[in-house]
Amino acid sequence: MTRQQRVVRVTIGGHVQGVGYRAWMAKEARARDVRGWVRNRSNGDVEALFAGPPDTVETLCAACWRGPAHARVDKVEVVETDPAAVAGEGAGPSFHQIATL
Numbered sequence: 001m002t003r004q005q006r007v008v009r010v011t012i013g014g015h016v017q018g019v020g021y022r023a024w025m026a027k028e029a030r031a032r033d034v035r036g037w038v039r040n041r042s043n044g045d046v047e048a049l050f051a052g053p054p055d056t057v058e059t060l061c062a063a064c065w066r067g068p069a070h071a072r073v074d075k076v077e078v079v080e081t082d083p084a085a086v087a088g089e090g091a092g093p094s095f096h097q098i099a100t101l
Contacts, residue, residue: 006054007081012046012064014074021046022097024068029095032056035086040100047101051086 012021017040025038025048034052041047048064050057064076 004054005051005083006057007049007051007083007086008057008061009079009081009085010048010050010061010064011041011077011079012048012067012073012075013044013077015070015072016046016067017044019070020068021071024071025064026095026097028063029060032060034060034095035093036095037098038095039098042100049081049085051083 022038022040025046029036029038029048029050032052034050034056036049036051038046038048050060052060061076061078065073067073
């Protein structure tokens with residue numbers, strides 16, 4: 001039986017680039033066994049795709065407000081995403097950083 005999965009796209013805004021946010025997020029996601037990716041956006045935001053058990057994904061989304069020590073998070077937007085996005089966007093079996101868009 002397949003466990004229920006929740007897939008979301010998250011956009012984090014504020015002072016979130018150049019402060020270790022992507023590395024922090026990757027560590028948090030891996031610790032929770034969430035699949036997906038994180039990347040910088042050219043507009044200064046950080047964007048991520050999370051896939052995992054609904055409660056775990058919800059906890060990780062809430063953690064996005066905290067971020068690493070030197071980050072200042074002003075917004076966290078969470079949008080439910082089609083589970084096919086996981087395969088279509090190269091999320092793979094783990095969580096990793098991908099190139100800036």
